[in-house]
Structure formats: C-alpha cells, structure tokens
Amino acid sequence: MSKAMVNETQAKTEIVEKKKNMRYYLDKFGAVIGLVVLSAILTFLSDRFLTLNNVMNIARQSSINALLGLGMLLPILTAGIDLSVGSILAISIMVMGVVVVNMGVPPILGILVCLAVGALFGWLNGIMLTKLRLPHPFISTLGTMNIARGLALIITAAAPIAGFPYLIQYLGREFVGPIPVSFVLVIVMYVIFHIFLTRTQTGRYIYAIGGNKEAAHLSGINVNRVLVIVYSISGFMAALAGLVMVGRVNSAFPLAGLSYELDAIAAVIIGGASFFGGVGTVWGTLIGAMIIAVLRNGLNLLNVSADFQMTVIGFVIIAAVYVDVLRQRRSKKD
Amino acid sequence: MADDNRQLLAVKGIKKSFSNNHVLKGIDLEVNAGEVHVLLGENGAGKSTLIKILTGAYEKDAGEVYWENQLVSINNPVDSMKLGIATIYQELNVIPQLKVYENIFLGRELKTGGKNSLLDHKSMREKAKEYLSMLGQDPDLADAELSELGMGQQQLVEIAKALTLDAKLLIMDEPTSSLSGSEVEQLYSTVESLTEKGMAIVFISHRLEEIKRIGDRITILRDGFKIETLPVKTTSTDHWIELMVGRSLDEKYPKQNFQLGKEGFRVENLKVKGSPHTLNFHVNHGEIVGFSGLVGAGRTELARAIFAADPNDGGKIFVEGKEVKIRSPRDAINAGIAFITEDRKSEGLLLDQPLDFNMALANMKGFQSKKTKLINLQRIKEVAKSYIRELQVRPSNIELNARKLSGGNQQKVVIAKWLETKAKVFIFDEPTRGIDVGAKVEVYRLMNQLVEQGAIVLMISSDLPEILGMCDRIIVMSEGEITANLDRTEATQENIMKAATGG
Numbered sequence: 021m022s023k024a025m026v027n028e029t030q031a032k033t034e035i036v037e038k039k040k041n042m043r044y045y046l047d048k049f050g051a052v053i054g055l056v057v058l059s060a061i062l063t064f065l066s067d068r069f070l071t072l073n074n075v076m077n078i079a080r081q082s083s084i085n086a087l088l089g090l091g092m093l094l095p096i097l098t099a100g101i102d103l104s105v106g107s108i109l110a111i112s113i114m115v116m117g118v119v120v121v122n123m124g125v126p127p128i129l130g131i132l133v134c135l136a137v138g139a140l141f142g143w144l145n146g147i148m149l150t151k152l153r154l155p156h157p158f159i160s161t162l163g164t165m166n167i168a169r170g171l172a173l174i175i176t177a178a179a180p181i182a183g184f185p186y187l188i189q190y191l192g193r194e195f196v197g198p199i200p201v202s203f204v205l206v207i208v209m210y211v212i213f214h215i216f217l218t219r220t221q222t223g224r225y226i227y228a229i230g231g232n233k234e235a236a237h238l239s240g241i242n243v244n245r246v247l248v249i250v251y252s253i254s255g256f257m258a259a260l261a262g263l264v265m266v267g268r269v270n271s272a273f274p275l276a277g278l279s280y281e282l283d284a285i286a287a288v289i290i291g292g293a294s295f296f297g298g299v300g301t302v303w304g305t306l307i308g309a310m311i312i313a314v315l316r317n318g319l320n321l322l323n324v325s326a327d328f329q330m331t332v333i334g335f336v337i338i339a340a341v342y343v344d345v346l347r348q349r350r351s352k353k354d
Numbered sequence: 355m356a357d358d359n360r361q362l363l364a365v366k367g368i369k370k371s372f373s374n375n376h377v378l379k380g381i382d383l384e385v386n387a388g389e390v391h392v393l394l395g396e397n398g399a400g401k402s403t404l405i406k407i408l409t410g411a412y413e414k415d416a417g418e419v420y421w422e423n424q425l426v427s428i429n430n431p432v433d434s435m436k437l438g439i440a441t442i443y444q445e446l447n448v449i450p451q452l453k454v455y456e457n458i459f460l461g462r463e464l465k466t467g468g469k470n471s472l473l474d475h476k477s478m479r480e481k482a483k484e485y486l487s488m489l490g491q492d493p494d495l496a497d498a499e500l501s502e503l504g505m506g507q508q509q510l511v512e513i514a515k516a517l518t519l520d521a522k523l524l525i526m527d528e529p530t531s532s533l534s535g536s537e538v539e540q541l542y543s544t545v546e547s548l549t550e551k552g553m554a555i556v557f558i559s560h561r562l563e564e565i566k567r568i569g570d571r572i573t574i575l576r577d578g579f580k581i582e583t584l585p586v587k588t589t590s591t592d593h594w595i596e597l598m599v600g601r602s603l604d605e606k607y608p609k610q611n612f613q614l615g616k617e618g619f620r621v622e623n624l625k626v627k628g629s630p631h632t633l634n635f636h637v638n639h640g641e642i643v644g645f646s647g648l649v650g651a652g653r654t655e656l657a658r659a660i661f662a663a664d665p666n667d668g669g670k671i672f673v674e675g676k677e678v679k680i681r682s683p684r685d686a687i688n689a690g691i692a693f694i695t696e697d698r699k700s701e702g703l704l705l706d707q708p709l710d711f712n713m714a715l716a717n718m719k720g721f722q723s724k725k726t727k728l729i730n731l732q733r734i735k736e737v738a739k740s741y742i743r744e745l746q747v748r749p750s751n752i753e754l755n756a757r758k759l760s761g762g763n764q765q766k767v768v769i770a771k772w773l774e775t776k777a778k779v780f781i782f783d784e785p786t787r788g789i790d791v792g793a794k795v796e797v798y799r800l801m802n803q804l805v806e807q808g809a810i811v812l813m814i815s816s817d818l819p820e821i822l823g824m825c826d827r828i829i830v831m832s833e834g835e836i837t838a839n840l841d842r843t844e845a846t847q848e849n850i851m852k853a854a855t856g857g
Contacts, residue, residue: 219728221718228715231704238663238693238701239716239771240684298706 050343051292051307058311062318069321076198082313083202084261084268088280089287089305090206090213091257094250096288097217098230099297100157102251104145105258105284107168109277112138112259114172117181117272120188127187135259141168142255146248157251165281172274180273184266192267202264206306209260214302222246230297286333287312290340311336360386361423362554363408363523368417370403375760377403379578381417385523390545390555392565392586394598395575396817401558404575405525409441410434440516441525444532446508450501455482457500458514485514489544506537513544524548525556530564531649535855542568560818562591563851576600599819607823608795610802614826615639617675618810619779624669626652626659631835632669637779637810642801644825645814647854652834653814654696657781661686661693673779687716692772696783696814698761702768705757709747710738712756713770720774741770746796762793769800779810786820798824818847832856 062069088105095102112134120130141164148160194201217223225246228236237243258277266272291308293300312333319329363385370378378400385391393401406412408419410431419426421437428434448457455478464474464481483493489510500508509529516524526545530538545555545568559565565572569586574597581597599606620636633656637643645653659666662680671678671689678689686693695701704712714721714734721729721737738752745766747759756767765785772780782801786794801811801824815821821828828845830838830853838853 215728219731221722221727221729224711224715224718224729227707227711228704231707232700234701235703236715238661238683238695240682240687240775241715242682242684294706298704 050347051290051304051311051340054340055307055311055314058314058318062314062321066318066321069318072198074317074321076195076200076203078310078313078317079203079206080200080268081317082309083200083206084264085280085283085287085312086206086306086309087209087257087261087264088284089291089309090209090302091254091261092281092284093213093288093291093293093300093302093305094226095157095161095254096230096285096293096295097226097297097300098247098250099233099295100149100247100250101161101285102142102145102254103158103161103281104141104164104168105254105261106277106280107165107172108138108141108255108258109262109265109280110172110274111141111168111175113262113266113272113276114175114181114274116188116262116266117184118175120185121181121183127185130188131263134263135256138259138262139252139256142252142258143248145255146251149251150244150247161251169274169278172276176274178274180271182271184270184272188263189267189270192264193270194267202267205260205264209257210302210306217302222249226250227298230294230299232298283312286337290337292340292344294344308340360388362387362421364420364423365404365408366418366420368404368407368419369415370407370412371415377578378407378414381575381578381580383573383580384583385554385556387522387554388549388552389570390549390557390568392569392572393556393558393575394560394565394572394594396598396819399575399598400578401575402527405441405527405556405558408434408439408525435519438520438522439525440519440521440523441527442509442512442516442529443527444529446505446512448500448508448511450499452500453496454486454498454500454503454511455479455496457511458482458485458496458518460515462518481518482514485517486510488517489514490540490547504534504537506533506540509533509537509541510544513548521553523554523556525558527558528560529557530559530561538564560816561851562594562847565594566591574598595819606795607820608798608802609824610806611826612640612805614641615808618673619812620670620672621660622670622672624656624659624671625667626655626834627665627667629655629667629834633836635829635836635839637812639808639810640805641826642805642811642813642824644821644828645812645831646816646818646821646828646850647831649816651831651854653831654783655834656831657693657783657812657814660781661691663693687775687777690776690778692716692775692777692780694765694768694772694780694782694785696787698764698768702771703756703764706755708753708755709742709759709767710734710752712767713738713741713774716771717774717776737774738770741773745770745800760789760793762789762796765789765793765797769797777809779812780804781812781814783814784816785813786815786817794820818850821845821850822847830854 068074091105092102115137116130116134119125119133120127145157145161145164148154149157154160190201191205192202196204217226225236225241228239228241229243229246233243262277265276287308288300288305289295289308290311291300291304291306293304315333315336316329319332361384365381365383368378368381381400381404395401403412407414408428410428410433413429419428426437428437449460452460459478459482464477465471466474479496482496486495487493491510495507500511503511529541533541549555557569565586571583572586572594573583574581574594576598615638617636618639622634623632625632629652647653658664660671662682662685671680673689673691680686680689699705704715714737718729721734723730735752742750742752747763747766756764759767785797801813805811813825822845826842828840828850829836830840830850832854833856837856838849840849
C-alpha cells in the first residue's frame with residue numbers, strides 16, 4: 021500500500037469514526053437537541069418566550085406532568101403501563117380535602133393521607149396484576165382508572181373542595197427566589213429516582229424485568245414483588261402531583277387530572293423510553309415533559325388554539341417514536 | 355450417479371456468513387425426485403442455515419441453485435414456495451384455534467369468486483378431506499379444531515398444507531423429535547407414500563437408526579462444508595459419524611479424569627409437577643453427569659423443578675449433604691445452585707442491556723455497599739472485565755449490549771453470571787446448542803475447570819457425541835422417568851438410545 025493510500029484510508033476511518041461519534045451523541049442527546057431546537061425556534065418567533073418570567077412559568081406548568089411522567093417511567097420500564105394515574109391523582113386529593121377541610125385533620129397528616137391513598141391504589145394495581153394474574157397492566161389500571169375516578173366523584177357528590185391550609189398549598193404555589201417550589205420538588209424527585217433506578221437493587225431489577233422477565237425470574241429476582249413496588253410508586257407519584265395541583269388552584273375537584281396519564285405516557289415515550297421495556301432514563305422523561313410544556317407554552321404565546329396544540333403534540337409523539345424506530349433499525353444493521 | 359432426468363434440486367458452492375461468522379463455506383447438494391435425502395451434521399454444521407437459504411428466509415452470499423436443471427434465484431419465501439419447496443419445521447406453524455381445514459389453507463384460502471370475494475368454506479373443507487385421506491387419515495378430521503390433535507396429526511396437517519401447494523420437495527427438520535412411537539411409524543409410512551408419488555424429501559435427523567430405516571442417500575455436513583454424499587443402504591453408521599465429527603473425539607471433547615470424590619448433590623423423590631414419576635439421583639465430586647434422552651423426555655422439566663423455576667410436587671434436595679429448601683429461584687441460588695438454561699436468548703440474557711449488567715444480575719446484592727445499600731457500579735465493571743478476560747469473551751467491551759455477541763460469546767456471558775453467584779452446583783442445559791466448535795471446546799474446558807475446583811457439574815444434552823465425550827456417568831430419561839444410569843465405560847449410542855426410547 022502506498023503512503024497516499026494509507027493516508028486516505030486513515031482519513032476515511034476518521035470520517036467513519038466521526039460519523040459514529042455524531043450518531044452516538046445524537047442517540048444519547050436526541051431529545052435534548054429537540055428541546056433546544058424547539059426553544060430556539062420559539063425564541064425567534066416570540067420575544068416573550070425567552071424571559072425569566074416565562075421560563076419559570078414553563079417550569080411550573082411542566083411540574084405536574086413531570087411528576088406523573090416520573091412515576092409512569094417505572095411501569096413502562098417493566099414493559100407495562102399505568103392508565104390510572106390521573107384518576108389516582110383525583111381520589112388522593114379528594115380524600116385529603118375531606119379529611120383536612122371537612123374533618124379538620126392537621127394539614128401535615130392530610131398530606132400523608134393523600135400520599136398513602138395514592139400509594140394504596142398503586143399497590144392495588146400491582147396486586148391485581150401479580151396476584152389475580154390479570155393478563156396485562158393495561159387492563160388492571162384501566163379498571164382502577166374508572167374505579168378511582170368514580171370514587172372521587174362519589175365522595176363529595178361531585179362537589180369541589182376549596183380552602184386548603186397554606187402548608188398544603190405551599191408546594192404548588194410558592195417560589196424559592198424566582199424558582200417555583202414545585203419545580204424544586206421535581207428536580208429533587210428526579211435525582212432521587214435517578215439514584216434509585218441506577219444504584220439500588222430494586223432499581224436495577226426494574227430494568228431487568230423489562231428486558232427479559234423470564235431471565236430475571238431465573239436469576240433469582242422476585243418479579244411480582246418488584247412489580248407491586250413499581251405500581252405503588254407510580255400511584256404515590258400521582259398523589260404527589262395532586263398535592264402540587266391543589267396548591268396551584270387552591271381546590272380539589274373530582275375531575276382533576278382527567279386524561280393526564282396520556283401526557284405522562286407521552287413524556288416518557290418522547291424521552292426515549294422503549295414501550296417494550298428495559299430502556300429509558302429519568303432525564304429523558306424530564307426532557308420529554310419539558311418538550312410538552314414548552315410546546316404548550318410556545319403555542320399559547322403564538323395564540324394557537326388548544327385544539328391545534330393537541331394536534332401538534334400528537335405529531336411530536338409520533339415523530340419522536342419514529343426517530344427511535346429509525347435509530348433501532350440502524351443499530352440492528354451495524 | 356444421479357440420473358439427470360430425476361434430478362430435482364442441485365445447489366453448488368453455497369456460502370453464507372453472519373458478520374464474521376462463516377456458517378456455510380461451500381455446500382453442494384443434489385436431490386432427486388422420489389428420494390429421501392438425509393442431511394446429517396452436528397449442531398452448527400450448517401444444516402439449518404442451508405435450509406433457510408432454500409426456503410428463502412436467508413439470502414446466500416455466493417453459489418447457485420438449480421431447480422429441474424434451471425438456474426433459479428430464491429430471494430424470499432414466496433420464490434421458494436412457487437418453485438414447490440415446502441418445509442416442516444420442528445416448531446409447527448399451525449394456529450391451534452383454527453380448524454384443520456382452515457389451517458391447511460391458511461394464507462391461500464379458496465374464494466367463491468375473485469380476489470375480494472368471500473371465503474369458500476365448502477371447497478376448502480372438501481379439498482382438505484381429499485388430502486387427509488391421501489395421507490391415510492380420517493377425512494372428518496378436517497372439521498376438528500387443531501388444538502384437539504396430537505403432535506403427529508398436527509404434523510400431518512402441515513404435510514397436507516404442503517400437498518395443497520403442489521410441493522415437489524418437502525424439507526423436514528427433525529420431524530420425529532417430538533413424536534411418540536406410534537406417531538413416528540405413521541410418519542415413516544407417510545414419507546414412503548409421498549416418495550412413491552415422486553416427491554423428494556430432505557430429511558434432517560440425528561437418529562442414526564431412523565436414517566437407516568427411511569433414507570436413500572445421506573449428505574454429511576461439517577463446519578460449513580459438504581463432506582460427502584453416500585448411499586444409505588451400503589454404508590455404515592460408524593463411517594457417517596467419522597465423517598460428521600471429522601477428527602478424533604479426544605480433541606473435540608477435552609475430557610479430563612479427576613479423582614472421584616464424595617457425594618455433593620442429591621435429589622430424592624422429586625416429583626415434577628403433573629408427573630407421576632419420582633426422580634432420584636446423585637452427583638459426586640470429580641465427575642460430570644450427563645442427562646440424555648429424546649426431546650420432551652422431561653430433563654429440562656427436572657432441572658426447572660430442582661431450581662423451583664416451576665412449582666414441583668415435593669421431594670428433597672441435598673447440597674453437600676445438607677438438605678436445602680427451594681421454593682424460588684432465589685432460594686436455589688442461595689443454596690448454591692446455578693442453572694444455565696437451554697435458551698440463552700429468552701431465559702438467560704437481557705439482550706438490550708450491557709454485558710456487565712448481565713453478569714451482575716444474579717448477584718446484585720453482592721455489589722451493594724454495606725452502609726448505603728447502593729450498588730457499586732465501578733465494582734460491577736471491574737468484575738465483568740475480569741470475567742471477560744478469563745472467559746475470553748469477544749468483543750471485550752463491557753458496555754456492549756448482549757444482543758451484539760455471537761452465540762458462543764453470549765453463552766460465556768451467561769456462564770459468567772452464574773460463576774458470580776459462587777455456585778457449588780452447575781446445571782448446564784444444552785450448553786453448546788447453536789455455538790461454534792471452538793466455543794464448544796471452551797465450554798467443555800470450563801466444565802473441567804469447575805469440576806477441578808470442586809464444583810458439581812450436571813449437563814443436559816441431546817447431543818449424544820457430546821454426552822459420550824464429556825460425561826463420566828450418563829443418566830437417561832424417557833417420558834419423565836429415569837430409565838438408565840450408565841457408567842462412561844458401559845455407555846454406547848445404542849444402549850443410551852434404547853433407554854431413551856423406553857425400549
């Protein structure tokens with residue numbers, strides 16, 4: 021081989037390497053890049069978009085979905101789904117409203133009741149899936165979605181509950197400097213979940229079950245136990261999101277969180293988690309929730325109607341997953 | 355010499371590789387109308403890859419295919435079907451919820467009129483009855499639901515399907531492996547009547563007696579090459595084995611003899627769920643005990659019952675003389691038992707997770723920090739790297755997903771996972787299935803090493819030469835029962851097969 025040729029092949033391999041690197045970063049940070057590009061476009065289209073005030077607004081608006089999405093990530097990582105989070109949110113805050121506002125229980129206890137109710141409904145989801153052996157969590161959580169919503173309506177004969185004490189409203193209403201407390205809560209929860217999923221035994225088992233349930237079982241993992249934990253956490257996170265909501269609107273109402281599960285699923289999926297389980301990160305989900313919030317906010321600033329917003333978000337979900345499909349097809353070819 | 359007028363299929367110089375794995379390195383095969391042509395070769399010799407090229411599931415890299423002396427190209431399953439090639443796989447392609455006649459016409463339903471007209475159930479039913487009686491079956495079977503049929507009859511439904519296609523060549527991949535004795539006889543007579551009508555049959559089998567019984571010619575493959583085509587009647591099975599193995603068994607099976615020690619594992623009166631038989635056996639230090647038998651003899655079920663992967667109906671298990679209570683795979687792991695399952699992909703690996711995670715999976719607790727209970731990811735990486743060096747896993751990048759590895763290397767990752775549990779008893783279920791000859795030898799060496807280090811090693815295998823080559827003692831099972839316990843010195847293909855067929 022002549023020297024020139026050697027140089028040429030070297031140059032070629034370098035280009036290939038560079039392409040590979042680029043791909044790697046595109047794969048790893050695809051959702052982030054999407055968020056940045058989207059923000060850049062909106063900054064260009066509206067001078068009100070990139071202001072401190074508006075950015076904090078987005079942070080606040082995204083927080084409920086970010087919390088629900090974080091909870092939703094767990095079932096999806098196990099190749100499951102939780103359709104009941106919106107309804108669990110409602111029943112949790114309605115029960116809290118009854119015990120705090122109507123019965124005069126101290127607010128701190130009320131908060132604990134709220135979180136316990138959420139976790140309890142999640143636990144029931146897990147029990148139905150593993151002990152009653154319902155064939156798919158789509159079914160068990162679809163049932164719970166209706167049961168919990170119905171109970172939320174029954175409990176006060178569909179009347180909303182207002183007048184919560186300050187402590188309960190704190191999470192959804194207050195700011196630390198310019199930053200909404202709800203967003204601080206989001207960041208704290210995401211860090212905790214990150215550590216949980218990457219550094220604890222149960223966290224790693226969640227990925228293992230989503231990757232291959234039978235292999236996980238034969239590796240000594242108590243699959244049912246992990247699944248019950250997963251759905252309990254998802255329910256707990258729904259109740260936590262409910263607390264933020266109560267603070268935001270200073271009331272609990274039985275139709276709160278209606279169809280919120282769909283936005284939560286969208287955040288997880290846009291964030292790069294696989295619907296077949298085993299693949300996904302908390303940071304992806306956070307970016308997913310931010311993309312949805314930025315889109316909503318930006319389209320509002322541009323005076324696009326809510327109906328159009330839905331359509332746009334629909335397209336974004338499909339585009340995000342399609343990019344993922346392309347990526348996987350490519351990686352199978354390599 | 356083959357009569358050119360009768361020659362139906364000829365393939366010449368077929369080559370096929372998957373990334374760097376050369377599976378077929380130049381295969382020739384000639385099949386005549388009206389003959390039963392047997393393909394014989396060890397696992398990994400290239401039989402199934404060749405079949406998949408003929409059926410259009412894979413595309414060949416090089417070589418030519420002639421059909422009735424015309425050069426043809428088979429690029430997809432439809433091309434193959436149009437030529438008249440039909441295949442009956444080990445796993446039947448039938449839909450249990452549909453009726454027999456619906457299965458026979460599945461995908462090629464008869465219609466009352468044009469393409470978009472309604473289904474013509476009446477004609478389908480009648481045609482199906484015709485084909486069924488042609489195969490010596492009760493025509494009324496056409497209306498039975500497929501799930502009501504036994505394996506043998508289900509296979510006949512597949513054959514009937516091939517008949518509706520006017521297939522001239524029928525490929526049968528180990529068709530008798532899941533059949534009972536009388537069903538096997540029925541299949542042989544069906545094969546005879548089909549060849550009398552001029553159909554050619556390519557028959558894959560590992561059962562030498564069976565080949566003697568129904569084969570006309572035999573082509574022996576080894577390591578991706580065609581070795582030789584011979585007439586069945588005038589050549590000996592010993593000669594076939596020689597050609598198939600290609601070298602002396604010693605090199606292929608690096609058997610080491612160790613001092614026989616005391617008992618290290620015992621199973622007493624174990625009942626596999628739903629089976630009437632109680633199973634008893636023990637394994638000593640210093641020996642490898644093989645479990646032989648036909649597919650479905652209950653060996654994997656036994657292993658799963660020991661490991662509590664499936665519930666069992668009682669029995670006692672002793673490790674190093676102490677009884678252990680096993681109610682879940684976790685209990686089994688804690689008792690020091692490792693179970694390297696038959697199917698790496700569906701039961702052993704997290705295919706889309708990196709190698710280090712896979713290797714740590716069964717011993718996550720071992721990587722927890724005592725204080726914080728957090729998992730030390732750095733230590734998992736280090737341990738994984740040392741296994742990769744020790745077992746020579748290629749490629750050696752621990753961040754690669756398990757899916758990217760070859761079968762042999764995937765198997766090493768599974769073995770590493772179990773080594774990491776510090777197990778004392780290793781149950782290998784078909785440990786070398788689908789991996790290349792080189793990797794097989796590495797697996798055998800590892801078994802030797804385990805025995806040398808004082809572990810108990812059991813190997814379930816359907817590969818007779820492997821069992822004979824590696825095991826000190828061979829336990830044979832048949833229909834859920836242990837039918838023989840043979841010492842290495844007294845075991846032969848014949849007496850193992852005899853015990854395996856319950857004879």
